[in-house]
Amino acid sequence: METTTISSNGERELKDEIQGLVASFPSEKNWDGAPLYFYKGVWYPVFAIRGALSFQQHFIAQDTDIILASMPKSGTTWLKALTFSVVNRNIYSPKESPLLTTPPHELVRFFEMDLYSKNQLPDLKQLPSPRIFSSHSHYRTLPQSIRDSGCKIVYICRNPLDQLVSYFHFARKFKRENVKPLSSIDEGFDNVCLGIQSYGPFWDSVLGYWKASLERPDKVLFLKYEDLKEDITFSLKKLAEFLVLPFSEKEEKEGVIEEISKLCSFDNLKDLEVNRTGFFESAGAPNSTFFRKAKVGDWCNDLSPSMAECFLKIVEEKLAGSGLSFKVSE
Numbered sequence: 001m002e003t004t005t006i007s008s009n010g011e012r013e014l015k016d017e018i019q020g021l022v023a024s025f026p027s028e029k030n031w032d033g034a035p036l037y038f039y040k041g042v043w044y045p046v047f048a049i050r051g052a053l054s055f056q057q058h059f060i061a062q063d064t065d066i067i068l069a070s071m072p073k074s075g076t077t078w079l080k081a082l083t084f085s086v087v088n089r090n091i092y093s094p095k096e097s098p099l100l101t102t103p104p105h106e107l108v109r110f111f112e113m114d115l116y117s118k119n120q121l122p123d124l125k126q127l128p129s130p131r132i133f134s135s136h137s138h139y140r141t142l143p144q145s146i147r148d149s150g151c152k153i154v155y156i157c158r159n160p161l162d163q164l165v166s167y168f169h170f171a172r173k174f175k176r177e178n179v180k181p182l183s184s185i186d187e188g189f190d191n192v193c194l195g196i197q198s199y200g201p202f203w204d205s206v207l208g209y210w211k212a213s214l215e216r217p218d219k220v221l222f223l224k225y226e227d228l229k230e231d232i233t234f235s236l237k238k239l240a241e242f243l244v245l246p247f248s249e250k251e252e253k254e255g256v257i258e259e260i261s262k263l264c265s266f267d268n269l270k271d272l273e274v275n276r277t278g279f280f281e282s283a284g285a286p287n288s289t290f291f292r293k294a295k296v297g298d299w300c301n302d303l304s305p306s307m308a309e310c311f312l313k314i315v316e317e318k319l320a321g322s323g324l325s326f327k328v329s330e
């Protein structure tokens with residue numbers, strides 16, 4: 001059993017119970033060489049599994065909550081910055097935005113690897129409304145209270161090839177004691193084709209939110225990274241309308257949308273001191289690793305045409321009949 005720093009006896013028992021449970025889950029190797037654990041149809045990275053279980057069991061949603069959901073490396077950091085700015089635009093002007101001094105991942109925190117992994121029962125009731133959280137969990141694994149409440153869910157997806165390559169580069173930057181990262185993208189590729197990747201299978205994540213967005217469009221908004229790259233103004237308006245915080249004509253005339261898109265742009269965020277330096281403890285990664293190239297179609301530098309074709313074919317078969325498709329090049 002693990003020694004825990006959590007103070008109350010109740011919480012200590014809870015953590016030990018989860019520890020025992022995790023040891024019984026099927027396990028595979030992630031790109032970084034660390035284990036992935038399979039629980040209820042999802043592959044969780046080792047640093048998120050306990051938090052994911054605790055989140056599923058204990059989170060109580062409020063109707064005003066906003067949940068940002070995604071597969072890793074699909075535009076989460078960008079969506080956090082955009083949503084935070086839209087929601088708080090009457091409190092902070094872009095020149096005074098907390099984004100200038102705080103990484104997006106600290107302004108909008110992850111349930112699984114941050115809030116519920118640091119503390120099995122975090123006190124989230126005191127946070128100002130609307131609370132904005134983020135999750136890499138699949139729709140059907142979200143706590144019932146999220147699915148039953150009136151809270152809003154925004155899901156961002158990215159084409160599977162860029163998502164895969166972005167995650168490969170990210171995971172290989174982790175330095176874990178006594179763990180050797182996989183040596184090349186080829187080494188983990190067979191697993192990815194079986195859906196074995198951090199928070200995979202990819203197709204189950206996207207399909208869950210895609211179907212939910214069709215069934216409950218007022219509650220679940222489905223965005224694509226490539227669409228944001230193509231027309232950020234249109235996407236920002238869509239996001240603000242979905243959150244019932246539409247931009248007024250006056251705001252549009254005053255250039256508020258352009259200001260937010262500029263503030264949250266890759267070029268602006270990546271060059272900020274706070275994102276160039278510093279370390280995101282929850283993911284065990286420097287802040288700078290969340291900003292790499294931000295290109296649509298960059299996968300072609302790492303995947304051979306046959307690997308890309310093979311993986312796309314698998315994803316297309318899994319998504320067949322759903323109406324969901326991806327743009328894989330600019």
Ligand code: PAP
Pocket residue numbers: 070071072073074075076077078162165166167169264265266267269290291292293294295298
């Ligand atoms: P996370 O799930 O670990 O939080 P996430 O933010 O979803 O990661 O994905 C990181 C990707 O988004 C990186 O893509 P790349 O590896 O292909 O370069 C990163 O560069 C890109 N990214 C980060 N911030 C932005 C932004 N403001 N605009 C566009 N893309 C961004």
